[in-house]
Amino acid sequence: MDTYATGNSRTGHYRRPGDYRTYCGRDSRTLLAHPDRMCQRCVKAEAADRAAATTVAEQHQDGASEKREAEAIAQKLTAKMRATLPAVAAAGSWSARIGLAHLPAGVTYPSLQALIRRGLIEEFETGETATDFRGRPYQVTHHRISAKGRAVLDALTQAGEECAAHASADRYITRQFPAVADLLDIEARQAAALVTEAEATDGTWRGEWIGENTTTTTPGLFPLDREQGALFA
Known part of the structure; x- marks a missing residue:
């Protein structure tokens, strides 16, 4: 980290990020490459500031990792489990007594056990x-959505909102710009056809040998294409 001088002093200071003021409250605009000593107030304040920034960065990384994990879990849930999780959140908590089969509205026993x-x-x-x-x-058992479950529910909610937004945008384009919508539809179908063909011929004699040997320029009885290739040349 750069050190700065104040006045003619050879004591080094640290500046606050984005400011000309040092941590000890002085104005400093002169770099000091090799200070004789360091201002202890600046050293302690900068260390505390760095530690706080490191904590925030780690929390952000942990939060991003947890979000990715929640999104991955959400994608693997069945439709019934996706429908049950919001009902569990809305119910708060409830007790399960032996002999009583009452569950909150929208909660089914198989989905409940799967989510547990x-x-x-x-x-x-x-x-x-x-x-x-x-x-x-016996001890009465209670149920409620877990912290992990809330993260997954948030991921499901966000995914639903994004799908709704995309659908709304598609409807708007179709209504206001039908020519653009037709072009996008054609491009999507062409891309899907290319993927299907690539998957069908990948690693096969059709894709690797015949396709590579359709080099003849001699006219034949009928036109050659990718499927016929050099077999009929």
Whole structure:
């Protein structure tokens, strides 16, 4: 990090980012490459500032990593699990007593268990007890969406909003610029056809040998194409 001088002093100072003021509150515009000593106030303040910035950067990286993980999990959920997760969030928390099959609206037992296995719904106890049909006491289990589940729900919500925005844009283009919409549709179909052909011929004799040997210029009984190639040349 660059050091700066104040006045004629050989003491080095650190400047605040984006400012001419040093950490110790002085105005400094002169670089000092080899100071005799460092201002201790600047050294301590800069170290604290750097530590805070490092913490923020690490939190941002962790948040980005968690977001990517949530998006990956969201993509793997079935349609029923995607429909159940918002219902769980809306329900808050509820207890599951033995013999009672009441679940919040929109929550099905198979999807509930699947979301629990994925860590998107957590089970917890509050100390509440009940008695089973044999008269034995047991701890009542409660359910609620987990922090991981909320992150996945946010990812699902964002994906839904993006799909809606794309659909709205497509409808607008189709309505206002039909010629552009037709062109985009043609390009999309052509791109899909190229991908399909590439996948069909990749690693086959058709794609690797016949296609590479259609070099003859001698007229034949019928036109040569990629599928016929040199086989009929």
